Amino acid sequence: MQNTEINTPDALWRPMTQHQVMRGKDAPSRIVRAEGCFLYDDQGKKHLDGLAGLWCVNVGYGRQELADVARDQMGELCYAAPVLTTGPAVELADKLQTLMGFEKGHTYFTSSGSEANETAFKIARQFHLQTGNPRKYKIIARHRAYHGNTMATMTATGQAERKIGYDPMAAGFLHVPPPYPYRAHAKFTAEEHGEECAKFLEDTINYEGAETVAAFIMEPMISGGGVLVPPDNYLPRVREVCDKHGVLLILDEVVSGFGRTGQFFGHLHWGVKPDIITFAKGISSGYLPLAATVVRENIFEAFYGEPGTLRHFRQINTYGGHPVACAVGLKNIEIIERESLTENARTVGSYLQSKLEGLLTHPYVGDVRGRGLLLGVELVKDKESKEPMPADEANAIVQHCAKNGVMIGRNGNTIPGLCNVLIFAPPLVLQNSEADMIFDALSNALQQALN
Numbered sequence: 220m221q222n223t224e225i226n227t228p229d230a231l232w233r234p235m236t237q238h239q240v241m242r243g244k245d246a247p248s249r250i251v252r253a254e255g256c257f258l259y260d261d262q263g264k265k266h267l268d269g270l271a272g273l274w275c276v277n278v279g280y281g282r283q284e285l286a287d288v289a290r291d292q293m294g295e296l297c298y299a300a301p302v303l304t305t306g307p308a309v310e311l312a313d314k315l316q317t318l319m320g321f322e323k324g325h326t327y328f329t330s331s332g333s334e335a336n337e338t339a340f341k342i343a344r345q346f347h348l349q350t351g352n353p354r355k356y357k358i359i360a361r362h363r364a365y366h367g368n369t370m371a372t373m374t375a376t377g378q379a380e381r382k383i384g385y386d387p388m389a390a391g392f393l394h395v396p397p398p399y400p401y402r403a404h405a406k407f408t409a410e411e412h413g414e415e416c417a418k419f420l421e422d423t424i425n426y427e428g429a430e431t432v433a434a435f436i437m438e439p440m441i442s443g444g445g446v447l448v449p450p451d452n453y454l455p456r457v458r459e460v461c462d463k464h465g466v467l468l469i470l471d472e473v474v475s476g477f478g479r480t481g482q483f484f485g486h487l488h489w490g491v492k493p494d495i496i497t498f499a500k501g502i503s504s505g506y507l508p509l510a511a512t513v514v515r516e517n518i519f520e521a522f523y524g525e526p527g528t529l530r531h532f533r534q535i536n537t538y539g540g541h542p543v544a545c546a547v548g549l550k551n552i553e554i555i556e557r558e559s560l561t562e563n564a565r566t567v568g569s570y571l572q573s574k575l576e577g578l579l580t581h582p583y584v585g586d587v588r589g590r591g592l593l594l595g596v597e598l599v600k601d602k603e604s605k606e607p608m609p610a611d612e613a614n615a616i617v618q619h620c621a622k623n624g625v626m627i628g629r630n631g632n633t634i635p636g637l638c639n640v641l642i643f644a645p646p647l648v649l650q651n652s653e654a655d656m657i658f659d660a661l662s663n664a665l666q667q668a669l670n
């Protein structure tokens with residue numbers, strides 16, 4: 220199916236890529252096939268995908284039953300306008316409500332994590348307008364977090380390097396620091412650090428005026444921003460602060476949903492319930508674009524009103540609730556449950572994490588952290604001062620692993636001076652033997668870096 224004669228790499232504008240370095244070089248190899256945790260390119264090389272694409276292919280590559288469901292659904296009903304009702308959309312919304320443990324939950328479907336978060340912001344603002352708090356419009360987000368690439372979600376993103384050149388940002392967004400136990404002040408216990416960060420949120424709400432703050436958005440664990448796991452008291456304290464000030468808690472589970480962290484949803488580690496939750500990626504394991512914004516009953520009810528009063532949610536997405544994507548999403552969830560992939564993420568994740576912790580004796584390995592199969596290794600030049608490893612040196616380690624057939628990630632283009640965290644988020648079907656391959660590639664690369 221491929222025309223390999225075409226050799227104009229610049230016709231395709233790649234994300235996050237400096238095309239100048241590709242000039243005068245052979246076109247990059249193409250990925251032609253994938254199975255389980257492995258990608259195969261047109262040069263015959265096999266790569267272990269330690270990032271599950273962009274942390275999305277939770278059930279692994281090459282699932283014939285997902286292809287079958289997509290083909291069957293496309294044959295039967297390829298598309299319906301989102302204002303119409305289709306079986307797959309209704310069934311998936313119902314399934315999400317059950318999984319969330321909401322007595323009643325309501326799902327608005329879109330096609331990407333950015334859209335799901337953008338939708339959440341709009342719902343939060345309109346909710347407050349329609350419940351007697353018209354001045355509540357500000358959204359508080361966290362430094363280091365990633366929430367998407369649209370103007371509002373980029374503004375919410377707390378990663379300075381991603382914003383350069385795109386000002387002005389959207390109005391009405393603020394940032395607070397997330398817990399970062401590795402770089403917290405040494406005088407704090409983990410619990411005190413969690414409390415300090417929750418207090419920072421509360422102080423910010425108070426300084427801004429609680430009557431102006433609509434929502435707080437956070438990932439349960441920061442993922443692309445460097446795998447930051449909060450102390451156990453942080454999320455419960457955040458929930459309390461939000462409740463006290465009438466601020467909606469939006470949990471961005473675009474990465475942490477659907478088994479990734481060893482719980483079906485990331486927030487289950489800390490037993491808090493969000494007001495709004497956003498999903499993408501693992502909801503369909505990336506087989507088709509699909510995302511969701513799920514809200515609790517009281518939020519949905521605020522949108523009731525007489526026709527013509529403009530109280531309904533006035534947004535439409537051409538591909539929202541796409542029947543083929545929803546059918547694939549349903550089957551994907553069935554696979555995650557049937558094959559206990561959440562449990563596998565937990566057991567193989569803790570196997571890989573303990574192996575990585577063995578690298579803490581290496582002079583460049585400052586910290587190893589994560590949950591399930593969302594793991595990070597923070598690289599430093601000096602363990603005492605925690606001086607971060609420069610981005611190009613950390614990148615050389617990633618490239619060394621890639622050369623040896625193991626793709627891993629790094630928090631590139633995030634925080635100036637702190638793009639030094641290696642990221643591991645393989646498909647949840649990973650076996651111990653494949654975890655060993657990831658570990659071996661990294662320890663070789665680290666050894667090489669010392670020479």
Ligand SMILES: Cc1ncc(COP(=O)(O)O)c(C=O)c1O
Pocket residue numbers: 273330331332333334336365366367368438442443471472473474499500
């Ligand atoms: C936590 C988080 N939220 C939102 C997004 C945006 O998702 P998308 O790229 O599908 O728009 C991402 C993407 O990586 C993400 O990691």
